[in-house]
Amino acid sequence: MSFIRIEGIAVTIRSLEGISAGAPDRAADMADRVAAEVEEELKRGLMSGQLIGRRSGALASSWTRTRTVDPPGATLESAVPYAKPQEYGSHRLAAVPEHARRGIRVRAHFRRMNLRSRGFLAAAVESVRPRLKEIALGGGGFAG
Numbered sequence: 001m002s003f004i005r006i007e008g009i010a011v012t013i014r015s016l017e018g019i020s021a022g023a024p025d026r027a028a029d030m031a032d033r034v035a036a037e038v039e040e041e042l043k044r045g046l047m048s049g050q051l052i053g054r055r056s057g058a059l060a061s062s063w064t065r066t067r068t069v070d071p072p073g074a075t076l077e078s079a080v081p082y083a084k085p086q087e088y089g090s091h092r093l094a095a096v097p098e099h100a101r102r103g104i105r106v107r108a109h110f111r112r113m114n115l116r117s118r119g120f121l122a123a124a125v126e127s128v129r130p131r132l133k134e135i136a137l138g139g140g141g142f143a144g
Helices: 010-015 024-050 083-088 120-136
Strands: 002-007 063-068 073-078 090-096 099-101 104-106 109-115
Touching: 024 063, 024 073, 024 120, 083 090, 083 109, 083 120
Parallel strands: none
Antiparallel strands: 002 073, 063 073, 090 109, 099 104
């Protein structure tokens, strides 16, 4: 599972005009708006072929967003098993089950998996970073 947790924005909340530091519900709303923007960036841009090829669309459609009040924040996560290796890369032995290839039985075996990091989630976060204050306050953006 691959995820990003947006939390701990109390300092940011205090610095924004007209927002009380003791407003966890408002902070959770702000974090949820930011997570929604990151999710949109993932789906519209980075997973449409820019950083990651798209075959079935399972990874792009697998993201779920959860808003939390205590602590104020939001979680954006994917349950597909290959999200984490795609994000961070993977260099390990992988088990390959028995299967048929061109009608010939191939026994179960191990193979080295060398998957370079795609960094699609980090790239989505970086692309919305310049607009964080605007998004958090509810202005502009894809998911606004």
